[in-house]
Amino acid sequence: MTYCVGLKLDAGLVLLSDSRTNAGLxxxxxxxxxxFFEEPGERVIVVTTAGSLSVTQTTMARLQEAIDDPDSDETTSIMQAGSMLQVATIIGATLHRTCREIAEQTRELNQQASASMIVAGQRRDGEMRMFLIYPQGNFIMATEDTPFLQIGEHKYGKPILDRVVTPETSLADAQKAVLLSMDSTLRSNLSVGMPLDLAVVERDDLRVSHRRRILEGDPAFMEMSAAWSAALRDSFGKVTI
Amino acid sequence: MTYCVGLKLDAGLVLLSDSRTNAGLxxxxxxxxxxFFEEPGERVIVVTTAGSLSVTQTTMARLQEAIDDPDSDETTSIMQAGSMLQVATIIGATLHRTCREIAEQTRELNQQASASMIVAGQRRDGEMRMFLIYPQGNFIMATEDTPFLQIGEHKYGKPILDRVVTPETSLADAQKAVLLSMDSTLRSNLSVGMPLDLAVVERDDLRVSHRRRILEGDPAFMEMSAAWSAALRDSFGKVTI
Incomplete structure (x- = not known):
């Protein structure tokens, strides 16, 4: 399992992923x-992945291969694509082809091989965009009404996002929101685990403005987690029914 | 879908269920x-159900039929069973038989027909017990370490329970906890809906000490829900990362 969440806010993009994979317990x-796919000042793309590791690794390798291919063009390389929509289309097609091939190979084992992705970014003179790409290659976009997208084990961490995230949320608050959302998930699902990868792309910065790997036992994360638990219990004491 | 939660605390039992069923959207x-199955002063049993309505209704009808049968004995009637463990065994066997029969009938439609239940209660001179009964008829018990059980859409409402519920939780706080847990679930899953049924069985009271139906738009519930959202946002503002 996995938990990845992405926020598309007026101020920029915030993404967080865990890093645990498991084949059985x-x-x-x-x-x-x-x-990360980055040409600073020109374009920045962040991809997070959930699902079968064989699918996601092969998909990412194929995307990189297409970028490195001297014959690539805007229909095959996400670093040449003319829009974020085109980027999502290329990634969707690559993901779908990989899912289909691996599903074919593993059919006789009756195993699932599937994956989904969050793709976010901006190119020069373009809008910031964030997509959730399904194994079939189709996708949906984050919007004003739904400024966050989740893949993997999304349920435990959704209530906090529902309550605090709007397009106007600041990047500082957004980082806090995704970390608290992850904290609830880590507590409840053993197959989601540290370390965490956090990335922030400020609007029109056209680069990964800020990235951070949060390791097991990270003092700031542990302190936030404890403070949030204390604040929740405190709030709980104050609410009446 | 459904959400039901039960807490087994030192002070008593607290159960909450929603009441929405759906066949498609x-x-x-x-x-x-x-x-409720109650003989005040002698025994009290509360059952909450999740799953296919045809399974749960038939199971409940069969349990009632066995109670009403003049030939029933402690191995067939939950009102005569000699212990809560025996109650859980009878309900488990009835549920399993019903699941199996209906699954058989609907096999050619390739439809699922399954259900699970939370069963809680106490009989005179016995311990309070709470069980989660699976469609196969086997069951697990609430314990000191895990004082709550959930069936149906359990994920959205688990983080709050994880954080505030211990065996020492008061019955007042316990009611608040299950209602807040339900509130998070109602917000996130359309197939869980009002009205809600809340029951409290105080230790050694051997009756349903308190029951309440909470209707759509209930002022106290709405106020609690709004106060909790405000308190969460307030707490969110105070936590730093």
């Missing part, structure tokens, strides 16, 4: 699930 | 999912 590993 | 109805 007795085979647990750490893999980064956040990927 | 365009066929929504209200059905009570909380049932």
């Amino acid at each position: 007795d085979n647990i590993s750490t893999y980064r699930k956040m990927f | 365009d066929n929504i109805s209200t059905y009570r999912k909380m049932f």
Whole structure:
């Protein structure tokens, strides 16, 4: 399992992913699930992934291969695509092809091989965009009404986002919101685990403005988690029914 | 879908259920999912149900039929059973038989017909007990370490329970906790809906000490919900990362 969340705000994009993968409960590993494609000043794309590792790794490798291919053009390379919509289309097509191929290979094992992704970014003179891409390659966009997208184990961490995130939320508050959302998920689902990858892309900055890896036992994260628990219990004491 | 939660505390039992059922998104109805079996001073049993309505209604009808049968004994009637463990065993067997029969009938439609239940109560000179009964008829018990059980859409409402519920929680706080847990679920899953049924069984009271139906637009519930949202946002403002 996995938990990734992305916010598209007036001030910029905020993404957070965990890094636990597991094949059964007795085979647990750490893999980064956040990927950056950046040409500072020109374009910035952040991708987070959830699902079968074989699908996501192959998809990411194919995207990179297309970027490196000297014959690539705006229909195959996400670094040449003319819009974020085109970026999402390329990633969707690559993801779908990979899902289909691996599903074919593993059919006789009756195993699932699927993945979904959050893709966010901006190119020069373009709008900031954030997409949730499904295994079939189609996608939806974050909007004013729904400024956040989630993949993987999304339920535990949704109530806090529902309550505090609007397009006007500041980037500082947004980072806090995604970290608290992750904190609730980490507590409830063993298959979501540290370290965490956090990225912020400020509007029109056209680069990854800020990135941070939060390791197990990170003092600031632990302090925030404890303070939030204390604040929740405190609030709980004050509410009456 | 459904959300039911039960707490087994030192001070007593607290149960809450929603009442929405749906067959698809365009066929929504209200059905009570909380049932009482009571012989005041002798025994009290509260059952909440999640799953296929045809399974839960048939199961409840069969339990009632066994109670009313003049030939019933402690192995067939939950009102004669010698312990709460025996009550859970009878309900588990009835539920499993019903699930199996209906699954058989609907097999050619390739439809799911399954249900699970929370069963809580106490009989004179016995301990308070709370069970989660699976469609297969087996069950688990609430314990000191895990004083709450959930069925149905359990994820959205779990973080608040994790943080505030311990065996020492008072019955007043427990009612608040289950209502806030339900509130988070109602916001996130359309297939969970008002009205709500709330029941409290105080330790050794051997009756339903307190029951309440909370209707759509209930002023106290709405006020609590708004106060909790405000308190959460307030807490959010105070936590730093």
